[in-house]
């Protein structure tokens with residue numbers, strides 16, 4: 001028997017608003033994501049990436065169609081799925097360690113928590129501090145940390161309940177390029193160690209290729225899945241691969257397709273026409 005898909009997206013449509021103001025955010029999205037896969041979603045802004053991710057997270061409902069996790073239709077958020085957003089969303093009044101421990105699952109069961117549970121949680125928090133390179137700042141408060149360090153705490157907190165699925169929406173979008181590179185290697189390490197299935201949304205093509213085993217290219221108006229690419233890189237990656245011919249060829253292919261599908265090409269053509277006209281009238 002085949003292993004069932006971790007996440008199945010079947011004929012999913014989403015419309016925001018009604019009548020003249022209706023926005024077709026997703027038009028017939030179909031995709032199966034396998035256990036322990038690392039899938040990246042890339043595309044111009046407004047093509048429905050966040051909407052689809054939020055639906056997998058159970059934070060948004062589809063207008064029609066179905067999303068299944070482990071074969072079961074999604075019914076709201078669950079501890080099997082954790083989300084990380086661009087904004088770190090930490091509790092400023094809690095230390096790094098307490099932020100990490102403050103997870104939904106522990107809170108939900110706090111009444112019947114035993115001392116063994118507390119010990120287990122402390123052990124897990126410790127392991128995550130190490131995994132995320134935070135073991136030297138356990139008592140620091142978020143405002144004492146750089147953006148990169150704050151996002152490490154947010155990821156550690158998301159991992160606390162051992163989610164099977166990690167949903168990340170442009171989590172490194174606010175970080176500088178160097179910090180982002182470090183985070184890329186870190187999140188790939190987390191993927192290996194934790195064995196989670198990762199769905200990662202970005203508008204950065206290089207990030208999408210470096211991280212993903214498969215890239216789902218989305219296109220706007222209506223928001224839809226346009227093309228799926230297999231990334232021709234080995235499982236073990238390093239920053240030098242970003243300059244390899246396979247990497248650069250895929251990057252070019254995806255950038256061209258984004259331009260084609262997002263209307264950018266027409267904008268550029270229009271600009272060229274306008275400047276040609278301007279040149280003519282000057283001559």
Ligand SMILES: Nc1ncnc2c1ncn2[C@@H]1O[C@H](COP(=O)(O)OP(=O)(O)O)[C@@H](O)[C@H]1O
Nearest residue numbers: 016023025044045046047048049050051052223
């Ligand atoms: N809550 C909402 N109400 C109305 N329109 C929305 C809402 N959320 C998203 N949209 C619209 O749906 C489309 C897809 O948005 P989104 O999923 O955020 O795209 P992306 O993450 O790819 O930039 C956009 O046109 C956006 O304006």
Ligand SMILES: [Mg+2]
Nearest residue numbers: 049050051169
């Ligand atoms: Mg978005």
